[in-house]
Amino acid sequence: MSAVIVIGTQWGDEGKGKIVDYLAQKADYVVRSQGGSNAGHTVVVGNTSYKLRLLPSGILYKGKVCVLGNGVVIDPKIFLEEMDDMARQGVDLSQLRISNRAHIILPYHRLLDRLQEERRGQEKLGTTQNGIGPCYMDKSSRMGIRIADLLDAGVFKQKLKFNVEVQNDICRNVYGHAGVDCDSILTEYLAYADRLRPYIVDTTTLLNRALEEGKKILFEGAQAVMLDLDHGTYPFVTSSNPSAGGACVGAGVGPSRIDTVIGVVKAYATRVGEGPFPSELTGNVGETIRREGHEYGTVTGRARRCGWLDACVLRYAVCVNGLDYLAVTRLDILSKLAKLKLCVAYRHRGKLLDEYPADLNTLGEVEPVYEELDGWLTDISRIRAYDDLPDNAKRYLARISEISRVKLGIVSVGPARDQTIDLIKIWE
Ligand code: GDP
Ligand code: IMO
Ligand code: MG
Numbered sequence: 001m002s003a004v005i006v007i008g009t010q011w012g013d014e015g016k017g018k019i020v021d022y023l024a025q026k027a028d029y030v031v032r033s034q035g036g037s038n039a040g041h042t043v044v045v046g047n048t049s050y051k052l053r054l055l056p057s058g059i060l061y062k063g064k065v066c067v068l069g070n071g072v073v074i075d076p077k078i079f080l081e082e083m084d085d086m087a088r089q090g091v092d093l094s095q096l097r098i099s100n101r102a103h104i105i106l107p108y109h110r111l112l113d114r115l116q117e118e119r120r121g122q123e124k125l126g127t128t129q130n131g132i133g134p135c136y137m138d139k140s141s142r143m144g145i146r147i148a149d150l151l152d153a154g155v156f157k158q159k160l161k162f163n164v165e166v167q168n169d170i171c172r173n174v175y176g177h178a179g180v181d182c183d184s185i186l187t188e189y190l191a192y193a194d195r196l197r198p199y200i201v202d203t204t205t206l207l208n209r210a211l212e213e214g215k216k217i218l219f220e221g222a223q224a225v226m227l228d229l230d231h232g233t234y235p236f237v238t239s240s241n242p243s244a245g246g247a248c249v250g251a252g253v254g255p256s257r258i259d260t261v262i263g264v265v266k267a268y269a270t271r272v273g274e275g276p277f278p279s280e281l282t283g284n285v286g287e288t289i290r291r292e293g294h295e296y297g298t299v300t301g302r303a304r305r306c307g308w309l310d311a312c313v314l315r316y317a318v319c320v321n322g323l324d325y326l327a328v329t330r331l332d333i334l335s336k337l338a339k340l341k342l343c344v345a346y347r348h349r350g351k352l353l354d355e356y357p358a359d360l361n362t363l364g365e366v367e368p369v370y371e372e373l374d375g376w377l378t379d380i381s382r383i384r385a386y387d388d389l390p391d392n393a394k395r396y397l398a399r400i401s402e403i404s405r406v407k408l409g410i411v412s413v414g415p416a417r418d419q420t421i422d423l424i425k426i427w428e
Contacts, residue, residue: 003217004260004426005247006327008224009317011271013297013304014264015329015412017041020057020220022410022420023262026427028215029065030058031207033250034240035222036073036105036135037082038128040298044415048089051298054079055086055096056220062092065210067203070101071240071250073135074147075110076192098196099203100148101252106160106189108167108180109134115175125236126273128299136229136239138163147200150193160186204252211257216427219247221264225317226271233360236275244321260426262409263323265314265400267331270304272297276363279307279343293333308370310343311403316356318404325409325424328397332413337375340396344403345369373399381414386421 004023008014021043024030032039037053044050045060054074058064068074083093109131116133117124127133138144143163149155161182168179210217223242226232231243240246244261248254268289271277281289286306289295295304317323334340346353346366357363376390383389389397389411401408411421 002211002214003219003253003258004262005219005221005244005258006262006264007221007242007244007247007321009263009265009314009321009323010224010269010310011226011277012224013040013270013272014224014266016221016264017043017052017057018329018412018415019262019264019327019410020218021045021060022417022422023218023426024058024061024064026216027058027064027218029067029207029210029217030056031067031069031217031219031247031251032056032072032222033069033219033247034071034242035238036130036132037075037078038130038132038238038299039222041220041222042298042415045417050086050089050091053082053299055082058218058220059086059091059093059096063095065095065097065206067207067251068098068102069203069207069251070099071246072099072102073105073132073139073240074098074102075105075131076189076196078130080192080195096199097201097203097206098147098199100146100151100200101204102147103135103139103144104147104150104189105131105135106145106163107185108164108171109138111171111177111180112167115171115177119175124274126275130299133239147196150189151197151200153190153193156189156193157186160189207251207253211253219251221247225320226313228320231316231320233275233363236273260324261321262325262327263317263321263406264327264329265309266329267334267396268309269307269313270295271307272300272302272304276360277305277307278312278346278363278366279310279368280305281307285337288336289333292336293330308341308343308368309400310368311400312343312346312356314400314404318406323404323406326401326404326406327410327412328400328408329412331393331397331411332379332381335376335378335380338377340373340375341370342373342399342403343368344371371399381419383413384418384421386411386423389421
């Protein structure tokens with residue numbers, strides 16, 4: 001078993017970073033294959049909390065090759081700040097490799113992200129305003145600028161000039177904004193190119209060679225299924241494919257090379273940004289979960305909306321991703337609740353739905369059908385063996401696994417590496 005994909009099954013922030021950091025102990029390579037600095041993965045090692053946005057969580061170990069694949073979008077300014085920040089904290093970056101096919105985020109992408117959101121007004125998506133959508137738009141419309149282009153000053157200058165002209169036309173004519181200055185971007189980005197150059201390789205070749213050599217590769221998802229451009233609650237989604245298939249496309253690795261797909265499931269649900277959230281809790285219980293779980297965004301600091309675990313979402317995630325195992329995180333956060341609810345079905349106009357609705361009006365009207373379970377009302381953060389969990393916690397986990405028809409692989413009871421109950425021991 002050499003290639004394992006870890007993805008988010010809800011709306012992001014499930015604890016993918018923590019699970020990847022835990023599994024990375026045994027991996028040789030850790031790969032990000034989609035998204036950009038919209039991601040915020042907090043990983044706790046000892047007394048230090050690392051906030052990673054683009055760097056794969058394997059970077060916190062010495063000697064793991066950490067790859068940013070072709071499907072990632074890179075804002076060089078933010079990325080270099082992240083690299084500098086990590087280097088200051090003593091993190092070794094020598095094993096970092098960046099795809100020459102990855103697309104770069106330019107200042108006009110950030111600007112357009114903001115202008116688009118302003119234009120949407122009440123209908124805004126609540127993006128992280130990192131320029132993710134506009135950058136993937138340029139990629140799809142075949143006018144994007146890739147890392148390989150950035151490395152060649154002549155090519156970069158020519159592409160940048162063309163793009164700035166087009167984007168400034170849009171800024172002026174659609175949004176009444178003056179746009180950006182080409183020359184200053186050119187100077188700024190050529191300096192970034194010099195700094196990034198040592199890390200840039202053909203990561204597709206690198207990863208496929210590694211697989212041939214039997215190396216262990218861990219794919220670290222960013223965002224989650226319900227934010228997937230194709231499968232999520234469109235248009236309240238991100239602009240990449242955080243689902244398992246996206247890992248293959250975004251790293252240049254064939255699906256037949258993947259052995260295991262692990263879905264990370266937060267023991268409750270959160271969503272940051274706008275969009276439907278059927279099991280959302282707007283009252284006291286939601287407030288308690290937010291307070292207990294410190295549910296505030298890593299990237300934007302926004303309060304995360306909180307709700308009950310939604311098994312309809314989970315079943316959909318199982319279907320879209322072909323999950324082999326669940327990694328349930330943040331079970332400890334529920335320890336103060338006497339009663340827990342699990343959304344097991346959606347009712348719409350009196351009928352139970354058997355498919356996840358594509359139409360947001362329907363999704364907005366569904367009534368969650370809840371099953372109530374007893375809480376365990378005891379601290380579980382020091383438990384390290386499944387059998388030692390309180391019976392009610394085991395019942396809750398068993399029900400999640402039963403409804404989703406996926407085996408429980410990992411249970412996380414705290415942010416630290418050792419606060420992990422591992423039932424599958426992949427790579428041991
Ligand atoms: P990601 O984006 O999916 O990597 O998740 P985030 O890092 O944005 O949010 C998850 C947060 O929960 C981080 O602060 C983690 O350190 C923390 N975390 C992960 N697993 C657990 C857990 O089992 N219990 C608790 N209390 N915190 C956890
Ligand atoms: P991680 O990897 C939670 C959300 C934004 C917004 C929508 C689109 O930490 O789980 P974008 O900037 O991508 O165009 O925003 O997606 N979003 C996330 N929510 N966790 C994330 O990443 C997210 N990345 C994007 O809040 O609703
Ligand atoms: Mg996050």
